[in-house]
Amino acid sequence: MAETRYGMAINRALADAMQADSSVILFGEDIAAAGGPFAVTRGLQAKFGPERVRDTPISEATIAGAAVGAALGGLKPVVEIMFMDFITLAMDALVNQAAKAHFMFGGQCSVPMVVRTPHGGGLNAGPQHSQCLEAWLAHVPGLKVVVPSNPTDAYALLRAAIEDPDPVVFVENKALYSTKGELADVPQPVAIGRASIARSGSDATIVVYGASVAAALNAAAALAAEGIAAEVIDLRSIQPWDERAVLASVAKTRRLIVAHEAVTAFGVGAEIAARVSELAFVELAAPVLRVGADFMPVPFARALEREYLPGAADITAAVRRCLDWKANARIKP
Amino acid sequence: MRIELNQQELLSLYETMVLIRRSEERLSRLFGDGEVPGFLHLSIGKEAVPVGICAALQAGDSVASTHRGHGHALAKGVDLRGFFAEILGREEGLCRGRGGSIHVADLRVGMLGANGIVGGGLPLALGSALAHQVRRSGGVAVAFFGDGAMSEGVLHECLNLAALWKLPLLFACENNGWSEFSPLMRQFAAQLCALGNAFGIPAVQVDGSDVEAVRAAANAMIASARGGAGPQILECRTFRWHGHYEGDPQKYRDAGDLADARSRDSLLVSSARLEAMGVTTERIRTLERAVEARIEAAVAAARLGRAPDYAAAAADVYTRAAGGTHG
Numbered sequence: 125m126a127e128t129r130y131g132m133a134i135n136r137a138l139a140d141a142m143q144a145d146s147s148v149i150l151f152g153e154d155i156a157a158a159g160g161p162f163a164v165t166r167g168l169q170a171k172f173g174p175e176r177v178r179d180t181p182i183s184e185a186t187i188a189g190a191a192v193g194a195a196l197g198g199l200k201p202v203v204e205i206m207f208m209d210f211i212t213l214a215m216d217a218l219v220n221q222a223a224k225a226h227f228m229f230g231g232q233c234s235v236p237m238v239v240r241t242p243h244g245g246g247l248n249a250g251p252q253h254s255q256c257l258e259a260w261l262a263h264v265p266g267l268k269v270v271v272p273s274n275p276t277d278a279y280a281l282l283r284a285a286i287e288d289p290d291p292v293v294f295v296e297n298k299a300l301y302s303t304k305g306e307l308a309d310v311p312q313p314v315a316i317g318r319a320s321i322a323r324s325g326s327d328a329t330i331v332v333y334g335a336s337v338a339a340a341l342n343a344a345a346a347l348a349a350e351g352i353a354a355e356v357i358d359l360r361s362i363q364p365w366d367e368r369a370v371l372a373s374v375a376k377t378r379r380l381i382v383a384h385e386a387v388t389a390f391g392v393g394a395e396i397a398a399r400v401s402e403l404a405f406v407e408l409a410a411p412v413l414r415v416g417a418d419f420m421p422v423p424f425a426r427a428l429e430r431e432y433l434p435g436a437a438d439i440t441a442a443v444r445r446c447l448d449w450k451a452n453a454r455i456k457p
Numbered sequence: 458m459r460i461e462l463n464q465q466e467l468l469s470l471y472e473t474m475v476l477i478r479r480s481e482e483r484l485s486r487l488f489g490d491g492e493v494p495g496f497l498h499l500s501i502g503k504e505a506v507p508v509g510i511c512a513a514l515q516a517g518d519s520v521a522s523t524h525r526g527h528g529h530a531l532a533k534g535v536d537l538r539g540f541f542a543e544i545l546g547r548e549e550g551l552c553r554g555r556g557g558s559i560h561v562a563d564l565r566v567g568m569l570g571a572n573g574i575v576g577g578g579l580p581l582a583l584g585s586a587l588a589h590q591v592r593r594s595g596g597v598a599v600a601f602f603g604d605g606a607m608s609e610g611v612l613h614e615c616l617n618l619a620a621l622w623k624l625p626l627l628f629a630c631e632n633n634g635w636s637e638f639s640p641l642m643r644q645f646a647a648q649l650c651a652l653g654n655a656f657g658i659p660a661v662q663v664d665g666s667d668v669e670a671v672r673a674a675a676n677a678m679i680a681s682a683r684g685g686a687g688p689q690i691l692e693c694r695t696f697r698w699h700g701h702y703e704g705d706p707q708k709y710r711d712a713g714d715l716a717d718a719r720s721r722d723s724l725l726v727s728s729a730r731l732e733a734m735g736v737t738t739e740r741i742r743t744l745e746r747a748v749e750a751r752i753e754a755a756v757a758a759a760r761l762g763r764a765p766d767y768a769a770a771a772a773d774v775y776t777r778a779a780g781g782t783h784g
């Protein structure tokens with residue numbers, strides 16, 4: 125057991141996967157000689173050589189497309205898209221090729237590839253280097269999308285993603301890279317699609333993933349001081365997502381808040397809210413509430429971005445609103 | 458760069474060209490009769506390109522194809538019955554009726570799929586070449602693409618990366634002068650071979666109606682790529698006899714252009730060569746009739762095929778459906 129930063133847990137998962145399986149290769153922009161823009165792949169080229177750890181030119185469409193072809197050719201490529209914002213340039217390979225090959229070719233083949241990519245704001249990186257676009261990918265049949273919130277899960281989910289026969293987008297939050305957690309010498313595996321209960325409670329359920337897990341835990345601590353016991357569920361995986369765990373929690377709390385850093389509109393929270401409303405309408409004591417970013421590009425200036433990013437206070441307020449629902453249960457336009 | 462093929466070798470290439478031509482003529486009629494769902498892009502007029510190139514390949518080599526991919530599939534050796542069953546949308550199809558004409562694939566023979574996205578196959582072939590290189594398989598990948606894909610950014614990315622990594626990759630351009638309804642000169646300001654020069658990739662132009670010329674050029678380039686010399690470009694000048702899709706009235710095309718296209722018939726070029734080698738017309742006709750009989754049998758089998766199974770399709774969205782909710 126050792127204290128490990130989120131970024132280093134990913135580094136160790138890559139190293140261990142490469143050690144265990146010679147078909148695992150890495151490529152992406154500045155990942156090899158320079159060790160990655162966030163130092164996540166540092167030391168891997170030195171350890172595994174230039175054939176298996178490669179720098180590419182700035183060619184996102186080809187990085188992702190080559191990963192599909194390499195996966196069809198028997199390799200397990202793990203590629204990096206430097207910022208999730210740049211996934212726009214890789215969308216054909218992901219959406220039209222990787223996601224569909226297994227289905228479209230009648231089950232003849234699998235596409236065991238992983239795209240690692242960081243999302244999220246907080247670095248004042250501005251509108252084109254901060255977005256959380258995971259809902260786009262979760263919308264595409266054939267892709268899997270995981271978003272770990274801590275070093276332990278980052279390690280385990282990356283190992284699971286690399287071992288998975290389907291294309292997996294592994295989303296890292298930039299603000300989490302330097303956060304620390306315990307990583308066992310022999311970490312426990314985590315299955316894609318399984319949530320974890322980050323904090324137990326009986327009054328309301330807060331469903332979160334990625335960096336929003338920490339915000340939800342802070343919110344739950346603040347609420348506890350008022351005598352409100354919020355349960356925090358860390359989804360870990362959003363495509364597929366652990367509906368059973370969420371329903372089990374809602375059966376207990378009868379109140380659900382879904383929070384994420386991504387824009388609220390048409391987001392992951394919208395899907396979960398709709399689904400839970402369909403399946404647990406009578407169990408719910410209040411409508412499912414969503415917390416997410418306002419419907420605008422991520423702004424640059426410190427004050428603007430601070431106001432834009434949803435945080436613990438927004439989650440706390442949403443939990444209170446949910447608990448007080450009867451008092452103001454009127455549809456407001 | 459003409460290497461002499463013997464009679465038997467040329468007969469075998471001719472047979473595959475006839476297989477493609479007759480299969481597509483048959484598909485054209487089936488389409489006219491409403492038996493083929495969706496779009497159908499025929500490659501009649503360019504049979505010599507896939508046949509010449511695939512004849513230079515070995516069993517473990519791979520090809521990524523295009524929306525006009527029937528010739529690539531048949532030349533790479535996909536199962537004929539599975540081919541027709543797929544295009545007619547049957548469970549027995551190569552892709553169990555989920556892909557159709559624009560997605561025919563047979564991974565067992567290294568056919569990585571026709572592709573509905575112009576240029577979509579290029580990075581797939583590049584990745585396949587990367588797998589050949591890393592796994593030391595000794596294999597080569599071929600990216601077939603039309604002249605229309607030359608304007609896609611991904612081609613330029615792929616030329617660059619393949620050159621940097623010296624990948625065993627053949628860029629096989631089928632330049633028929635048209636992309637959909639627009640002529641090449643209104644689409645592309647450069648020359649492919651000049652681009653090859655810019656990236657340091659050997660590039661050769663060849664008459665895509667002459668299977669022997671294609672085969673000879675492909676042989677040399679594929680041997681170079683296999684030997685570690687890096688990517689190669691083979692630009693095949695070819696022709697589109699039919700519309701962009703079946704049913705295309707081709708109002709944008711003048712009669713002279715169409716007549717020009719049809720004046721070069723790769724089958725006639727090769728049958729004339731065969732006759733000059735002393736192969737009798739009767740022998741050629743016998744070969745053609747045998748091919749036609751195989752096609753009729755495949756069509757008959759496809760017509761009797763089952764409707765694809767919806768539940769099986771729904772269960773095939775993922776290889777491993779995980780223990781959560783997908784949608």
Ligand SMILES: Cc1ncc(C[n+]2csc(CCOP(=O)(O)OP(=O)(O)O)c2C)c(N)n1
Nearest residue numbers: 525573574575603604605606633635636637
């Ligand atoms: C990315 C993309 N853009 C546009 C199309 C529509 N489209 C299909 S085929 C085609 C023309 C392609 O021309 P070319 O590559 O020369 O192939 P050809 O049809 O001549 O064989 C176009 C524009 C598409 N399928 N994919």
Ligand SMILES: [Mg+2]
Nearest residue numbers: 603604635636
């Ligand atoms: Mg064309």
